[in-house]
Amino acid sequence: MNKTANQMLVIFGASGDLTARKLVPALFNLYKAKQLPENFVVLGVSRSNMTDGEFRKKVVQESTYLKDKVKDASLDFINTFADKFFYEDLGEDYNKVYNKLATRISDLNNKFSTGENYIFYLSTPPSLYEVIAKNLSEQGLNNETNGWKRIIVEKPFGYSLETAKKLNIGLQTYFNESQIYRIDHYLGKETVQNLLVTRFSNSIFEPLWNRNYIHHIEITNAESVGVEKRGGYYDKSGALRDMFQNHLLQIVSLIVMEPPIDASAQEIRNEKVKALKSLRIMRDEETLYNNTVRGQYLASVIDGKKVKGYREEEGVDPNSKTETYAAIKFFVDNWRWKDVPFYVRTAKRMPTKVTEVVIHFKSPHHQVFKNSDMNNKDNQLIIRIQPDEGILIKFGVKVPGQGFTVERANLDFYYSNLADNNVMDAYERLLLDAMQGDATLYARADEVEAAWEFVDPILDYWKNGSDVNIYGYSSGVWGPTNSDRLLEGDLKWRNPGENLADDPGFCVIK
Numbered sequence: 253m254n255k256t257a258n259q260m261l262v263i264f265g266a267s268g269d270l271t272a273r274k275l276v277p278a279l280f281n282l283y284k285a286k287q288l289p290e291n292f293v294v295l296g297v298s299r300s301n302m303t304d305g306e307f308r309k310k311v312v313q314e315s316t317y318l319k320d321k322v323k324d325a326s327l328d329f330i331n332t333f334a335d336k337f338f339y340e341d342l343g344e345d346y347n348k349v350y351n352k353l354a355t356r357i358s359d360l361n362n363k364f365s366t367g368e369n370y371i372f373y374l375s376t377p378p379s380l381y382e383v384i385a386k387n388l389s390e391q392g393l394n395n396e397t398n399g400w401k402r403i404i405v406e407k408p409f410g411y412s413l414e415t416a417k418k419l420n421i422g423l424q425t426y427f428n429e430s431q432i433y434r435i436d437h438y439l440g441k442e443t444v445q446n447l448l449v450t451r452f453s454n455s456i457f458e459p460l461w462n463r464n465y466i467h468h469i470e471i472t473n474a475e476s477v478g479v480e481k482r483g484g485y486y487d488k489s490g491a492l493r494d495m496f497q498n499h500l501l502q503i504v505s506l507i508v509m510e511p512p513i514d515a516s517a518q519e520i521r522n523e524k525v526k527a528l529k530s531l532r533i534m535r536d537e538e539t540l541y542n543n544t545v546r547g548q549y550l551a552s553v554i555d556g557k558k559v560k561g562y563r564e565e566e567g568v569d570p571n572s573k574t575e576t577y578a579a580i581k582f583f584v585d586n587w588r589w590k591d592v593p594f595y596v597r598t599a600k601r602m603p604t605k606v607t608e609v610v611i612h613f614k615s616p617h618h619q620v621f622k623n624s625d626m627n628n629k630d631n632q633l634i635i636r637i638q639p640d641e642g643i644l645i646k647f648g649v650k651v652p653g654q655g656f657t658v659e660r661a662n663l664d665f666y667y668s669n670l671a672d673n674n675v676m677d678a679y680e681r682l683l684l685d686a687m688q689g690d691a692t693l694y695a696r697a698d699e700v701e702a703a704w705e706f707v708d709p710i711l712d713y714w715k716n717g718s719d720v721n722i723y724g725y726s727s728g729v730w731g732p733t734n735s736d737r738l739l740e741g742d743l744k745w746r747n748p749g750e751n752l753a754d755d756p757g758f759c760v761i762k
């Protein structure tokens with residue numbers, strides 16, 4: 253049964269890239285899967301001048317793109333979907349025209365019986381988030397006397413701890429925290445959620461999930477693309493703000509957290525906040541130098557094609573010191589994780605696109621089988637977030653024959669092996685959750701602030717510290733070799749797909 257109440261989705265920034273590339277396709281898939289409520293209206297809002305018809309045409313074009321993938325979607329079907337879309341042009345001055353917007357919302361509500369249940373999706377430049385919230389509140393559009401009202405806010409949530417706090421206070425002035433949904437699309441990924449299930453629904457992993465058995469944890473987020481058309485935005489952001497502060501620390505919090513009492517939004521988010529607050533903040537220059545490395549991609553030739561260096565990208569300052577590679581080593585100050593190093597890296601223009609978490613277990617206390625292949629190799633649990641979503645366990649097996657020769661073998665599971673492997677796109681999942689009032693996979697204000705608290709000193713050091721280098725790396729390699737200095741002892745980064753002999757069934761597809 254469809255448990256989604258009748259409602260209206262009001263998208264601010266409806267003429268923008270995110271609406272076109274993510275929101276409309278996600279809505280289309282929900283429509284196709286009959287997950288949208290019976291009475292459902294989308295009202296697009298931005299400054300561009302467009303009629304309902306023109307907006308629908310845009311929607312149809314975007315859905316036609318989907319039609320290639322969804323074979324049974326006829327044009328009629330797509331047009332019926334597009335009929336749910338309306339458009340309101342706010343003109344140049346957002347501040348003055350909310351009266352008109354409120355009237356339009358009310359008319360659509362009356363006509364389509366959306367029960368005065370409204371979601372306001374803010375997909376505009378972040379500087380407008382508070383302004384929009386204020387204007388909505390002045391029109392009474394935050395009032396839940398009749399129907400609920402929710403506001404979805406896109407990243408970035410601030411630029412630093414200070415600006416994040418200011419934004420949270422700004423939003424909370426006009427909407428209650430329970431009405432605010434801060435989207436982090438990594439939380440919508442099936443395999444990120446599977447971290448919780450792997451940990452808390454298997455008795456074989458949780459007893460080992462601590463400093464007694466885990467040697468270190470490694471997280472890699474690599475993209476093969478550069479900054480594409482987003483140079484202007486990215487140059488003011490950099491890898492630490494763009495990926496680490498939000499997506500990667502969200503993953504870290506799911507690995508670090510204690511078992512929640514239950515799977516409710518409140519309990520899971522409480523534990524995540526505690527986890528983020530236990531990250532050891534690096535304060536002095538020596539610690540920051542020893543535990544952080546940043547890099548920037550250089551021009552190169554990949555598969556015979558010349559690719560630009562970061563500083564040559566459109567919108568990027570030719571002398572930019574913005575990092576496209578960030579590697580951070582850190583510790584977690586609590587009972588479970590004391591002295592276990594976490595190594596997290598994120599970068600653009602890597603050899604491939606891959607995100608994975610590797611739990612490296614300690615070697616057995618005593619080596620019974622001398623000269624075995626396992627002596628210099630640990631047991632690993634690899635959680636592949638994307639692509640080839642799945643789990644791989646590396647463990648020792650006896651080589652058949654005389655004596656005890658031990659080799660490392662792979663035990664793997666792929667989502668694609670499941671009979672029902674229709675993995676929902678992250679935006680689809682998150683939109684549906686917000687429509688149903690489930691905030692579990694959305695970030696709470698205190699989570700966002702705790703993440704900034706950890707990241708701020710690194711950003712400050714990279715900006716103002718003495719002798720801070722930014723290392724160049726050729727596009728298409730695994731980052732600057734200088735990042736090896738973070739690793740303790742003889743550890744090496746696991747570069748997925750680099751050693752196919754070791755990774756037979758779990759190699760990365762370019």
Ligand SMILES: NC(=O)C1=CN([C@@H]2O[C@H](COP(=O)(O)OP(=O)(O)OC[C@H]3O[C@@H](n4cnc5c(N)ncnc54)[C@H](OP(=O)(O)O)[C@@H]3O)[C@@H](O)[C@H]2O)C=CC1
Pocket residue numbers: 264265266267268269270271298299300301346374375376377378380406407408
């Ligand atoms: N694109 C992406 O992949 C991702 C985007 N985001 C976030 O989503 C948000 C939107 O991003 P994206 O769609 O890429 O951005 P775009 O620049 O493509 O779109 C921005 C939208 O906001 C409107 N807008 C721009 N300036 C103003 C202004 N001064 N006053 C009122 N409206 C304005 C624009 O419409 P008009 O000019 O007609 O008013 C447009 O519809 C941003 O916060 C971004 O950080 C987050 C993750 C990924």
Ligand SMILES: O=C1O[C@H](COP(=O)(O)O)[C@@H](O)[C@H](O)[C@H]1O
Pocket residue numbers: 475494495
């Ligand atoms: O939020 C962002 O994420 C994308 C990577 O997302 P993925 O789902 O493709 O892994 C990244 O390219 C972008 O710079 C960042 O803003």
